[in-house]
Amino acid sequence: MRRFLSLGLLCLMLLGTAVSAQAQSSSSTPDDQAALALLTALDVDSYRDKGEAIAAILQSDDERARDWLQALLDGRLQRTDDGRFVLVLENRGRDWPVADALTNEPLGEMSRRDLDRIGINNALRNQLRSAIAVVDLYSPNVERRRTSADRLLGEVDGELAETLAPVIADAEDEYVRTRLAQAVAIYRAEQGEMAGVEALTGSLHPRARVALGRAANSDDPIVADAAATALTGIEQQLKINRGLETLYFGLSLGSVLVLAAIGLAITFGVMGVINMAHGELMMLGAYTTWMMQQLLPGQPGLALILSIPAGFMVAALVGIAIERGVIQFLKGRPLETLLATFGISLILQQLVRTVISPLNRTVVTPEWMSGSLVINDALSLTLNRMFVLGFALVVFAALMLIMRRTRLGLEVRAVTQNRAMARSMGIRATRVDIMTFALGSGVAGLAGVALSQLTNVGPNLGQNYIIDSFMVVVFGGVGNLWGTLVAGLSLGVINQVLEPWAGAVLAKIIVLVFIILFIQKRPRGLFPQKGRAAEG
Amino acid sequence: MMTQATSSQFWLTRPFGERATQTFLGVLFAALLLVTVLHLAVPQGHPLHVNAYTVNLFGKYLSYALLAVAVDLVWGYLGILSLGHGAFFAIGGYAMGMYLMRQIGDRGTYGHPVLPDFMVFLNWDSLPWYWHGFDMAWFAFAMVLLAPGLLALVFGFLAFRSRVTGVYLSIITQALTFALMLAFFRNEMGFGGNNGLTDFRELLGFNLRSDATRLGLFIATGVALALGYILCRAIVTSKLGRVCVATRDAEARTRFIGYRVERFQLFVFVVSAMLAGLAGALYVPQVGIINPSEFSPLFSIEIVLWVALGGRATLYGAVIGAILVNYAKTIFTGIMPDAWLFALGALFVLVTVLLPKGVAGLLGHLKRRKEDDHPPKEAAA
Secondary structure, three states: OHHHHHHHHHHHHHHHHHHHHHHOOOOOOOOHHHHHHHHHHHOOOOHHHHHHHHHHHHHOOOOOHHHHHHHHHHOOEEEEOOOOEEEEOOOOOOEEEEEEOOOOOEEEEEEHHHEEEOOOOHHHHHHHHHHHHHHHOOOOOHHHHHHHHHHOOOOOOHHHHHHHHHHHHHOOOHHHHHHHHHHHHHHHHHOOOHHHHHHHOOOOOHHHHHHHHHHHOOOOHHHHHHHHHHHHHHHHHHHHHHHHHHHHHHHHHHHHHHHHHHHHHHHHHHHOOOOOOHHHHHHHHHHHHHHHHHHOOOOHHHHHHHHHHHHHHHHHHHHHHHHHHOHHHHOOOHHHHHHHHHHHHHHHHHHHHHHOOOOOEOOOOOHHHOOEEEEEOOEEEEHHHHHHHHHHHHHHHHHHHHHHHOHHHHHHHHHHHOHHHHHHOOOOHHHHHHHHHHHHHHHHHHHHHHHOOOOOEOOOOOHHHHHHHHHHHHHHOOOOHHHHHHHHHHHHHHHHHHHHHHOHHHHHHHHHHHHHHHHHHOOOOOOOOOHHHHHO | OOOOOOOOOOOOOHHHHOHHHHHHHHHHHHHHHHHHHHHHOOOOOOOOOOOHHHHHHHHHHHHHHHHHHHHHHHHHHHOOOOOOHHHHHHHHHHHHHHHHHHHHHHHOOOOOOOOOHHHHHOOOOOOOHHHOOOOOHHHHHHHHHHHHHHHHHHHHHHHHHOOOOHHHHHHHHHHHHHHHHHHHHOHHHOOOHHHOEEOOOEEOOEEOOOHHHHHHHHHHHHHHHHHHHHHHHHHHHOHHHHHHHHHHHOHHHHHHHOOOHHHHHHHHHHHHHHHHHHHHHHHHHHHOEEOHHHHOHHHHHHHHHHHHHHOOOOOHHHHHHHHHHHHHHHHHHHHOHHHHHHHHHHHHHHHHHHOOOHHHHHHHHHHHHHHHHOOOHHHHO
């Protein structure tokens, strides 16, 4: 109980002194003797005495208090043989770099044998966490205030709840205010108070659910009832949020499938050519990203942006080489083309294995793409997936524009519909073939760039997608970009919906079987081509 | 290639009248005899001695050759490029593996009288229903043919009925074997998961680790290959075979003439799947293991390469291709394993672009050139 009193006191004092204490620069060191005494008090055997010493540190308005407490919590506050106190800066090997706890001056490296750690137990650890969180509530840094408010959820007890009341009233930041109110409400609900239960209604935080669960077992039937109702509501909310999350993951997976399949849809649709090396073109795009990041160390974001055109170019050039080198000799023999491009895929894979490495390479996710968008306590959307989803849609839109609005698109459509007629109208079909193949391959490269942000980049990257992409093309209907989009996204969502109750592998099998059966009903896919083109 | 077979002959014996079949069978039996003699009669250490390891290796090649014949039957004569024949091969292999597993009895590591080791390991207390009966050889051998046949029947019925052909069919067959691979990797399927079935001891009472059994399996595989070849040859020279070739070359026209194309396709597809299953069943006791990697799409597409290299629609070309590629694989993976995939990839490209008729086509070309130089007497007749 005592420590909470002191915490309360501290808070009151800090309210007044926080600003001034922060305003003072660290150059002035108020009474090092007193500070040393505070630290020395920690160096005792009894945990009870240590607890009091921690309280004393908090009461002193020493601005280094937070660092000390944090170091103590992390086990980095240590005593040297000659009675000085140091902060271990890095815990590695035999010799640790240390800094003086009082002056914060680096003292070079010390052998771990010369240092004595100040031990703590679990009770002290909890005390320290709450204490640091409370200290942080006054930090000028908003982020720090928010994290500390987050940390207090479920950690509040009677004394602290009262201490927090004025803090909540004064808090400028909306987020901090609601979080702290929630933290107090959790405490109140656990105590079986109606106000707490009411305040927690609709909260999705797991700690709130735990508190309500306890309140539902309360002796007071009214409170128990209210808590049970609140819990049902929350469960409902959670279900919706889980559904949204599944949808998001499904769309994310779907966007990858769309990216992988759309290039294939173009080459297959126009030339009737199954390019089994399509997955390997994706792999090349992913490796281009990796290469770019190696060339521009320390700038992963810039490298990623530059690898979008670079990945496109690399894959497109390789695609042209494949078209000129092999496919043009196999006109009108789709099955042979399939085999030949499969051979190319083997060669490309082995090439990467030999030249780069058979092991996976890591591509760094730039800072602006990592992290997640927090919608509420139960739902947060990872940013990298969102970027890939957006990227897929942009690529799709661009391809749509190319197909609908440019001369190339017009020619491509003409050749797709009737090659002989298009040629007699003066369209150079061979040139269209090359351009289409380059375009489709380039899009595969783009897919690879995007994929490098989601999965490991390795020689087998493409192999995993080739069957799936074909399924998407076949499902959507050959030669129809909209079909590919719809098919890709829906297959992604179906896969994610099935996964929780069937497991990842079984979900995949079910989807494959589903497509095999679907082809029975609609052999030409969701959006079949009509008229003569369908005879292909 | 087609010799003038008199239609009065019984369809199964008709192939014996063909020059190509006679040559093929002659070469095959000569090879079987030669290997047997060199293995048994030539003392060990003699440079001409063929050791048990090599006999076993040849046996493996022959089972691959039978598989290639099965693929050539559907691809060469029906125009169906199946990228999933590895699945039928593996299922036949699993049927044989289940029989061999049951033969282990209580000699497994855990010594359970009925359950195979992996089931004891997974804490299963009874045999899954589909494992019953595999302790009887006749049942297991029937399953070697029936299980792949049934899968082909169901799959083919669905596919051919809705007229899925060409690259669509190829991709669907690939998806089929891919799905099966994923399924067999699961422990819950009851086929040993990752590790598959292994640690076999005896087949019909013969110790699988003895040299005599290996030689016996080698000869049995050779005989099976001969029988499979004759069966396929009989099918393709029959009237039914002519309809198949017509379907291959112009499916719509054949249908318009009045043939129920999908029935012919289904029949030949099922026969081919059964042959593939038989090949798998002969393969498993010789290599001593069956695991889900036989389902991998790469393996299935490799089979197609054997056929393409040997020469499509010749049957004996498939045998040549299977043996050539696998021999090369053994050599390459021994000397420089990294180069094998390069070589395989290059083979795919070169064969399809430069050798569309395969080695058989090349042989035929050489023969024709020779005949042009010295026109044979019977050519005038």
